[in-house]
Structures are given as C-alpha cells and as structure tokens.
Amino acid sequence: MSVSRGVTVRVPAKVNVRLAVGGARPDGYHDLANVFLAVGLYDEVTVAEAAAPAVTCEGPGADQVPLDRTNLAVRAAELLAARHGITPNVHLHIRKDIPVAGGMAGGSADGAGALLACDALWGCGSSREELLSLCAELGSDVPFSLVGGAALGTGRGELLTPLEVGGAFHWVFAMADGGLSTPAVYAEFDRLNRGTEVPPPAAPPALLEALRTGDTAGLADALGNDLQPAALSLRPSLAATLAAGTEAGALAGLVSGSGPTTAFLVKDAEAAESVAAALRASGTCREARPALAPAPGATVVAGG
Ligand SMILES: C[C@](O)(CO)[C@H](O)COP(=O)(O)OP(=O)(O)OC[C@H]1O[C@@H](n2ccc(N)nc2=O)[C@H](O)[C@@H]1O
Numbered sequence: 001m002s003v004s005r006g007v008t009v010r011v012p013a014k015v016n017v018r019l020a021v022g023g024a025r026p027d028g029y030h031d032l033a034n035v036f037l038a039v040g041l042y043d044e045v046t047v048a049e050a051a052a053p054a055v056t057c058e059g060p061g062a063d064q065v066p067l068d069r070t071n072l073a074v075r076a077a078e079l080l081a082a083r084h085g086i087t088p089n090v091h092l093h094i095r096k097d098i099p100v101a102g103g104m105a106g107g108s109a110d111g112a113g114a115l116l117a118c119d120a121l122w123g124c125g126s127s128r129e130e131l132l133s134l135c136a137e138l139g140s141d142v143p144f145s146l147v148g149g150a151a152l153g154t155g156r157g158e159l160l161t162p163l164e165v166g167g168a169f170h171w172v173f174a175m176a177d178g179g180l181s182t183p184a185v186y187a188e189f190d191r192l193n194r195g196t197e198v199p200p201p202a203a204p205p206a207l208l209e210a211l212r213t214g215d216t217a218g219l220a221d222a223l224g225n226d227l228q229p230a231a232l233s234l235r236p237s238l239a240a241t242l243a244a245g246t247e248a249g250a251l252a253g254l255v256s257g258s259g260p261t262t263a264f265l266v267k268d269a270e271a272a273e274s275v276a277a278a279l280r281a282s283g284t285c286r287e288a289r290p291a292l293a294p295a296p297g298a299t300v301v302a303g304g
C-alpha cells in the first residue's frame, strides 16, 4: 500500500549498549542510565492530508501493530494537532522493518516519525526542544528515536545527552518469534531483585570511551543490559540464541532492551555476514540481519 502525496520520514531502530536500571520509582518507572545507539534498520512513516483520520501498516509483524488510537504514530499526530488547534485529518502509513515488540523501539520510532512528518505537513515549525518535549510525553524511548546517533538517557530514559561516536560498529540482530511486553520485563526485573538493594544506575566510563574512539573490542567488553536476566527468565530460549551468536564468532551478544531481539557486536562486515548466516542456520531465531551503527535520527526523506 502507498500514500500518494505527503511527507515521508525514516526513523532508525536502537540498541541499548548499556542499560543500567535503578529501583522502581513511585510513578511506576525506573531511573536509568541508558546508553542508546541508533542502528541502520528503519521504519518509514508517511503522512498525507485525508478526509478523515486513518492509519495503515505494512511489513513484517504489521498484523500485530494496533490500528487504533493506541498506535504511537496516531498518538503523536493527535498530540501535535491538539497543541496547534489542528484537526488531525491525516492518513498515516507505516512501513515497518523494525521488529514489533522486539526491544528495538519500533513503536517509538513510528511516534517520532509521525511527529516530524506532521510538523512538516502542517507547517507547525516546532523547535527541536518542542519536538523533544512532545516525544517525552509519548514514551521514554521516543526522544532518542528523534535524535539518533548515540546518547545517554537518564531519568526514565527521556533526558538525553548526545554522545560522540568515533567510528562505525557492525552488528547482527537476531529477531525472535513473538514479542515481549516492556512493562512485563520491568516487572520481572523487580521480582528478581526483590529484597536486594538496587544500586543507582551509572554508565561505565570504559564504555563511553570505547564509543568515543570507535573501539569495537572495547565496546564488546563493556556491553551490558540489566534487563537481560528478566528477559531470559520470561523467554529462556534466548539463551540458545545468545550462545549460537557467540559460538559463530560474535565478539559479544546481549538482549536488546526489553527483548526478545538479541544483538551481536562483530568485528567487520564479513563477520556480520557469517554470524548472520550461522544464526539463521542455528534455528534459534526467526531471522538474522546485519546492521551498521550509528544511524541518523528521524529524517524527512520525501515531501516536506
Ligand atoms: C527498555 C527500553 O526500551 C530501553 O530503552 C525502555 O526503557 C522502554 O521505553 P518505552 O518502551 O518508551 O517505555 P514507556 O512507554 O515510557 O513505558 C512503558 C512501561 O515500561 C516501564 N518502564 C519504562 C521506562 C522506564 N524507565 N522504567 C519503566 O519501568 C513502565 O512499566 C512503563 O509503564
């Protein structure tokens, strides 16, 4: 399906190269030290004027994407329209390539994409700060989907400090069958940590230095995800995927965010192809895809 005229925005997926999770806050969120890295797998959101609001979606997992007002792209259009006194009569079309409920911020990407596309379509001229504030209202991961590159997210992950990246990193992503619910994974984190003192979350200096200098081996040594035990507890089969990737020669592997996608850092493009092939042959995942990082944030690619 295609939308004939309008504005198209391309938005990257993310991997959390270090996701440090603190204790549960009174508002139900967790304080984070969340080192985001945008990766070259993209959703595209196209918006065009229409007689009435509509949303359509195509691509892998499109049948699991809600086509009602809970869709983050719809919520983004409604939020921006309300701020500007506009009636959001737009057709939103989402071309998905980011796995749905995969821990790679696919819904957040669509939210950020719809916001930027509607801002251009309606000529709102929102500043970066205004867009970032609307993104934070939509979800903790949404601001990063807008900015891309690499950033440290504090608070619930929405307060971003851009990070310097000194080179390209090669990754392989192993997509699982079905998704994992982000709130369920955080609840499992709380259950597993009950009765223990969860330390304040922090990003290790060695990891930030590896990003800054483009040091793949250094980054591999410093990767970490505090949600990984919770994701493995809810989906024990991910241990076999992680083992298959590292046995195939990945420098390191981890669960991406809340999972169930697993992410493997590899030496170069050749290693990415061979690790992806081995993961596919292992039968421990639905699909394996090489991708480069960092990737740019939400970008208008047509119209606007
Ligand atoms: C796991 C990550 O993807 C890592 O980047 C994010 O922390 C999740 O971000 P997100 O999907 O944008 O999450 P939100 O839509 O803001 O929140 C969904 C739910 O996840 C849990 N949540 C989320 C973020 C956070 N810092 N603490 C939480 O406990 C809460 O139960 C919340 O109700």
Ligand SMILES: Nc1ncnc2c1ncn2[C@@H]1O[C@H](COP(=O)(O)OP(=O)(O)OP(=O)(O)O)[C@@H](O)[C@H]1O
Pocket: 064, 065, 066, 070, 071, 072, 073, 094, 099, 100, 101, 102, 103, 104, 105, 106, 107, 108, 110, 111, 141, 179, 180, 182, 257, 258, 259
């Ligand atoms: N545009 C959208 N695309 C995908 N899912 C959406 C969208 N809008 C709302 N959702 C809902 O959000 C849920 C989580 O989907 P999403 O793909 O964002 O997960 P995720 O990548 O694990 O998120 P994160 O990494 O930010 O925690 C889905 O199960 C779906 O019900």
